[in-house]
Amino acid sequence: MNVNPYQPLLATIDEIRLEVAGERPIKTLKLVLQEEDLRKRFSYLPGQCVMVSLFGAGECFFAISSSPTQKGYIEVSVMKLGKVTSALHECEPGDVIGVRGPYGNSFDVDAWQGKNMVFIGGGIGQAPLRSLINYIVENRKKYGKIDVVYGARTSEDLCFKKELSELEKRDDLGVHLSIDVEEEGWKKFVGFVPDNLLQVKPSPKNTIAVTCGPPIMIKFVIQNLLKLGFTEEQIFTTLEMRMKCGIGKCGRCNIGNLFVCKDGPVFSYKQLKNIQGEM
């Protein structure tokens, strides 16, 4: 009972990569827990989250964007928006921050073995999907056909550009990128992600669809998946809310009687459809 769940472990920022520049920049921070023993013991699954804190600024709940197949560190991808995320964007390699977790449920990667996978992401929503995609690519043989549908407002706003172009080179999966408005030199899809999804037209047969992005995108992605013949049980998403404790006590991240931090962040559409609550 004397373990203090609010007290984070110390981690060093090992590397910072600028994913997206501009007005709402996104950076990926590679975090290494200071204590070797804890570093070895820290295990998680795609979809799980951590509470990252900058002492003096506060804490934020982030999906882990690295895959558990990569050992020894975790990565979070942070869009500069509020007080804590702005402070995190000021950090430099070598800075010390706090990490606690992992929290929440995860994508059911074991149950999905043998299935075709389609990932539909928008903007920073690709962060939790990146963990899952990398995990599944690392375990490529265990899964069927893979399609990555991802879009952002402009080509500059696409997150994880380098990794995506690596994925595009592979012949064992499809990558379908889009941007919202036309740009010179852009030869791929122009339009919103849900429309690109309709064009990619993944077969619902033995397929799991996982989507994450702005709420409005998720809404239309789900509509289009249903149009394509996906059932409620085949559609998954991962949600975010303002959070403080991350462990189901501070109260604010509820949707109905479920807490996103503890009962989520991963929900099937079937589950979500049946909860009454504000998102």
Added chain:
Amino acid sequence: MTTMEKLVLPKLGIRKLIIGMLAEHRFFGPVDDDGATLFKQIKDPAELDLTFTNSTVPPKALLFKQTETLFKFSLGRSVKIDPVDITNERTIIFGIRPCDAKSLAILDQVFKGDYEDPFYLTRRKNTVLIGLSCTQPGVNCFCTSFKDGPASSENVDVLLTDIGEKYYVEVRSDKGKHLIASMKELLRSAKAEDENNVTYVEEKAIAAITRNMNIEGMVNKLDKMFENSLWKTIAMKCLGCGVCTYLCPTCNCFDIQDETALEKGARVRVWDSCMYPEYTLQASGHNPRPERVNRIRNRVYHKFNYCPKNYGVTACVGCGRCIDNCPVNIDIIDVINKAGEAKV
């Protein structure tokens, strides 16, 4: 649950009983603080005011503090975390009302679970609850709506009931038994007359409770009326001041903030309220509960739908504080009874 011991304490003995307890415990009891009754630490039994109806601030504040330092840290060249000492002295809360004692049993559910909250739970473990039955319930008391009573000993370690010349003493738990063991010379076995008196006092108190909330079938009913216009009607009146949440004995929402001064700081937990828009406001500007109607509905559902679903208990104990203190007379009894009557 151990078998209940039935004893009496002559009123003259209460001072000695409390002095005995003061020696080995931090002792909190109801004190008249300029017209408001508050649970405060006392050093002398004379400081207590046992004529109160109930305290303005619920005694949950002694276990789940309004402000709590979770840990301290130092910045500078290297970051260091200084854990805070969570061990806690033996404590007595004397005079807690049965409704407030029940609220602690509800808060236990929240602070236990997969991640235990050591701050609340350590204090809870080291605290003995000496309850004091209500003999004169307040005008907005309705504990009986939840099948509890003004003299319910279920959630205390020892319950005292004022039966005139004496206190009737029920020792309800091992903790209570242990506490009372060294004070046996002050106590007598209860006689048939005392039993009759306590029954009379209890029945009289129950009869004095005139208000009733009908919660039968409320969980299912609320499931069917999330979009009902009732919530809008209540929201029109609500000022969003949050007093109902701050004085509620079962409200447990909190915020966590960093406080810093130069190179030192602390992460601090403070009570928060779901009645404020900032509570759910996201960094992107999106707010899942932007309107007062969203927030007031969430509060009602949290108490009467979500908690029953998650913990098997309604998160209202009928203390009446939110009714007594609402500046615009929103009355939770009316709200729930109207929900019960609403056509769906």
